[in-house]
Amino acid sequence: MAEAIHKKLQSELEKYQQMQKDVSKSMTSRQKLEAQLTENNIVKEELALLDSQNTVYKLIGPVLVKQDLDEAKATVSKRLEYINGEIQRYETLLKELERKSEQHREVLSSLQQEYQRAQGQAVGKV
């Protein structure tokens, strides 16, 4: 009986650890997105400082491709929106993961208690 509970406990523990890893992964990706967000914001502002006389290039691989200033501005704005959307998505994902991990934690604790009780009984029996 105690063994069975022990096994269950182990499996639950693993699941919980997996969840934690997912949570941390989402966290890191979200942080990256945050950095990109700030960067694109700066680019947008700096583009605003320029005038059409300056040529704007985009680095695609090893090549600097000439871009139109307005086009560049539009592209950057679109990218900003995309990043914002991604952040939102990750937010919800993170919340979901947190909730699940919380549930798992509770399950784990109850299992642990059960296991300890079972162990105590086993000791008593022995």
Added chain:
Amino acid sequence: MASTIHDQMAAAGKVKRSKYLPQGVERLKEEHRKVVKDCRSQFEHWKKVENDYESLQERLRTLPDKLSYDIMVPFGPLAFMPGKLVHTNELTVLLGDNWFAKCSAKQADALVEHRKKHVKNTLDDLQKVMKNFQNRADFTDDLEKLTGDTGDFVDIREEVINEEEVTKAKHRLAHKANSKPKQEYLLDLEEDKEKKEGDEEGTTGVLSEEELWARLDELERQEELQDERYRYTRLDSTDTNGEDTTSSSEEEKEADGGSDVQVNGHQKENGWVPTSITSQMNGTNGSHPEDEEEEDCDEEAGNGLPTIYFSHTAEFKKVRINTGKNTTLKFSERNEQKAQAKRKKKSGKSNGHSPHESYKITSPADIYRVFVDLVNGEPIPRKSILKSRSRENSVCSDTSESSTADFEERRAAFGRSWSHDDATHSDTSDGITEEESPTGTSPHTNGCFEAFTSTVIEKDPLPCSIPHLTIAPPALPTIPERKLEEVGPEAPQEPPKWMSKFKATRLHQK
């Protein structure tokens, strides 16, 4: 991370002198130090960035000075070659995220300026965070010292035995449970007429239960209040707050606060009386308990921290109501006088003349009390001590003594016993307030204290008030006996003071 730190802080704060304390505090300090270190390193980094930008700007400003520069051009990773730097005004700037822009040196300068702004913002935020966490670390240090009984921290405790004594603020009606002041007053009046003695609290409670089940709670509360006041009068040291006050709303509020508090106090009745006595005795043993708050400083190593035990003594509640030209003194000063008279009586057993106490000015209110104009043999307070209504009549006298003397004489004239002094005081002095609530008022006002006190005496039409005196005694035939038995004023006089101000005015006008 902040949340964990918060939790840790909370944990550290809650735990006191247990084995977790040092661990918790250590952990908290560790976290603090880590955060502060992180902040510092980041701060360093951004400072470097800023410096780099500064030097870049310098270079940008000087670069277009010459058409071309002779430089050593890096040739691969290990070699340099002499060469020329041309097109000195044409710069390709990395805007971020793989975007480039060709611009002049001046434009690049502007871009750099814009970036520097961002860096500055980041630096400011870092500073704030660092300061915040530094404060937290200091706080935990202080907390440790506090609980560890080291340092210069002293714990000042005040044992609150009766809530009423602590009640300083005027309780708003809305915040008090079951606050129905007017009803209480009316009910009190009814009860006053019905019951004579404060000891009848039990019987009155029974009666209320029998009579009005719907009003059961209120009446019982009033019973408790009366009992409280009765006890107060007996002890002759505390004043109840509020029941006496009628005219102004704040007074009503205070009354409610006092009544409610008294209810609460009464509920702990069994254990209350002896403790209250001791506390009050402590209070009265000091000098001028009415006017001052006493501090009993006992250094104790109670909780590992030097503790000063502090106890408030009752201070009279002094409220001024605006009744046109003159302002009326609420019962406070009268109660003061009554209390003084009582004390004198207790101590000196004097007969009708309270010995003149050296008028002691301990509060601003005393100034108004002491410096009064004597008009027609009656002390009238000046509106300003710098002015006097009639200069020739202005007299610096201790109104308490003189008034007590006058009142006591009148009292003697009416054949009342000593302890009725208070009734007369209040009757003769107050135009609006409870005429019939004499003795009770003084001990009750003792119970509450206020930060600001002011007393102004209104010139009362004595003839009008005198009839009240005659009215009062017949209603309380058994009072003298009880008063002789007990030290202070009696309960029967307490009920009258419940009268609302409107009723009082009506009676007054009769």
